[in-house]
Amino acid sequence: MKENTCDLQPDRPLPPCTIVIFGGSGDLTQRKLIPALFALFQQDRLPKHFAVVGCGRTELDDTSYRSRLGKHYRHEGPKLSAWNRFSKQLHYQKITYDEKSFSQLGDVLRNLDQRNKTRGNRLFDLAVPPRLYPVIARLLGKAGLANEHENNNGWSRIVVEKPFGHDLDSALQLDKILHAYFQEQQIYRIDHYLAKETVQNLLIFRFANTIFEPVWNRHYIEYVGITAAEKLGVENRADYYDGSGVLRDMFQNHMMQLLVLTAMEPPSQLNPDAVHDEKVKVIRSLRDFDMQQGSRIYLGQYGPGAIDGENVPGYRQEQGIPKNSTTPSFAMMELFVDNWRWQDVPFFLVSGKRLPRKETRIVIQFKDVPHRLFQGMFGDNINANRLIIETFPEEAIKLKFQTKSPGTTTCLRSMTMDFTYQEHFRNMPLDAYARVLLDCMNGDHMLFWRQDGIEASWNFLTPVLKECEQQCGCDQQLHAYPSGTWGPDIIQDTLKKILHN
Ligand SMILES: NC(=O)c1ccc[n+]([C@@H]2O[C@H](COP(=O)([O-])OP(=O)(O)OC[C@H]3O[C@@H](n4cnc5c(N)ncnc54)[C@H](OP(=O)(O)O)[C@@H]3O)[C@@H](O)[C@H]2O)c1
Structure with missing residues (x-):
């Protein structure tokens, strides 16, 4: 073989x-x-x-x-x-x-x-x-x-x-000016997340293997969690960040791309347009965000705290940030892709600054087994399968499953089967920026955004931003969290599901 x-x-x-x-x-x-x-x-x-x-x-x-x-x-x-x-x-x-x-x-x-x-x-x-x-x-x-x-x-x-505009109108405006002088095939909109080895591997993992695709849907998957946690604060980008916040900085581009790669249908061919077409379909299938109809988003802003034992200032104490800023540095959003494959499967998107560690991963949480054969012995304590696709700190894919511990008594044990790039490939993957620059020189658009994807993404996010800008004016809805913790208290139960195991 x-x-x-x-x-x-x-x-x-x-x-x-x-x-x-x-x-x-x-x-x-x-x-x-x-x-x-x-x-x-x-x-x-x-x-x-x-x-x-x-x-x-x-x-x-x-x-x-x-x-x-x-x-x-x-x-x-x-x-x-x-x-x-x-x-x-x-x-x-x-x-x-x-x-x-x-x-x-x-x-x-x-x-x-x-x-x-x-x-x-x-x-x-x-x-x-x-x-x-x-x-x-x-x-x-x-x-x-x-x-x-x-x-x-x-x-x-x-x-x-990125950022490709500040909202839908400005994205359209930018596009109009770019297109006044450049053709679409001359324009490369970088999202360096897409050039990470594990992110590209998502397509291979899903579409070059037979065993995952049949279970990659609402019948087997309970929820999907996508996390991009950062340890850093605003650093020297206060001006830019305070005008953008986490939704524009992370959700409009990186988080949306990770969601799309997880949820998209297999393209009929491996060429940039066929792949982009499938990606755009996912964004267009996102359920309209309407808080009156139960859509959920939680926003937070970091306060003073400690990271790796070192005291760090809160967001409003950072140099260049107004003392009364209501810009969110953290968000958790629950999204639904309204199509045959994903109907009613929640996608939890979480991103924030000044969290305990830098971590980027996608968690696919499978459903419990349909018939609980071992319930008499172990009650409900049988963990369902979970697949973790990690891009940081490791580039890795991990599958958790149940095994029997050796011995005469029947004990279940959760085990992890894992694959890490560092362990298996001697050549370290190319840095994401090196990869995108190489592709630009080669004229290969596969890893770049196409304009209709950007428009679809802003189209979805602009009403969310409007809603959030209203919420953020109200301190009760912009939840403070100490630096070095996993975001606001109010969502710890949901976060535990996505982050910690
Ligand atoms: N830094 C990152 O890690 C990062 C990550 C992802 C995306 N980006 C994006 O990449 C772009 C560049 O980021 P950056 O952090 O390198 O920005 P930056 O350091 O703030 O600015 C880059 C350069 O632009 C020039 N410049 C700044 N303000 C200007 C103004 N008002 N008019 C004319 N020139 C001005 C300055 O050069 P001169 O004074 O010499 O002209 C400056 O050295 C931004 O769009 C940012 O959003 C940055």
Whole structure:
């Protein structure tokens, strides 16, 4: 029997290209994008001919930019030598957000194309605050940099980070501006959660095995719990976070994607459009959220507390957060997918900041056995099967089931059969940002949002946000929880089911 079946299309050589990062002086660039590109370079997975151009208002030149981004590698011998080779391809271009500056950027890029043989292929990554997305799209368009295959251009792709708008109207507005200059196939809307190995494995797990799909429905599943818990608070993103809160920051994108991958029907083909079509159907099948009709959401905000034995401030004491802020940093939402497969199966979505540990997982809780053969011996204490798909702290899949303990007396014991990526695969999975950048260079849309998915997601969430904004004004409905605990007291019973076993 074959143990290992690989994609029949091996890694194609990547086309040469220049990666242009707007917000080149920022946090995302420093913490994620440059390390991801550097990791790809070290694994020999970047195109043979490439250049990276960081852009921003900050006064920097190539030398100071390289030394700013490379400071972490200064003391690491082998990495330093790789960094020195990589950073020769790293440039900085000071810009202001006006037409003159973008026309100069165009000249710089054309010059780099000549020097680096990058053939006019460009990836524009928008690592800037979201209000700049439309500005940059428009300026790129006006400078002719969005046009493909003319004026020395090769392909031109634009990469947009979440959040994709603030609500449905702003998402539509953003899309209109992007589409005024770029075609849909030129736009890459990143959700780096989708590039995690276990998240991608969900499709393989469900649709490349026979044994799970027949029980993947309302007849066998009691509920689904999806958790994305964070230990961190707002850190240095107070301004952004206070205007967004947990629903916009996590639910509109990451949580929705995890729900969709769990609930979607098998696509007829493995191509981006067929997969996106199935995903959108799930979002459109979500039961309208109506608190009068029993829909449930619980919101919370962290107060002072302790994480790993260290005292941490509450949300309202964080630098940059107004003292009377009513932005939720925690939410638990119960959703229903109204279709043949999932009717009346609750999906509990939980996400929050300053929880005891960072943890991302999907719990599939199966129903009790239909006939309780062992009830006389063990009463009701027989745990039903549970499948846990974990992306953090481990990338793992765990199945809990009952066994008999050895011996003359009959004792049941819950056991876990598990598979962890770290244990079974020597090559560690690619970092999520490295994977998405690679796919952008390859022109592969599979791991990105399509606009109709974003619209469907906002369409569902915008009334929820309106309801919550009203609730949050009222302290009784914005539940405080001490940092380092698992959210508000009022929902501990439900949370216990999803989180702790
Ligand atoms: N940081 C993360 O971990 C993370 C994670 C997921 C998504 N994102 C998204 O990625 C994007 C970038 O995040 P970030 O944390 O790197 O942002 P950031 O550090 O706040 O900003 C990035 C850069 O944008 C420029 N900038 C900031 N405000 C500006 C303004 N008003 N006008 C013009 N330029 C401005 C600054 O460069 P100059 O001053 O040099 O122009 C800054 O260095 C955001 O959309 C964020 O939501 C970030």
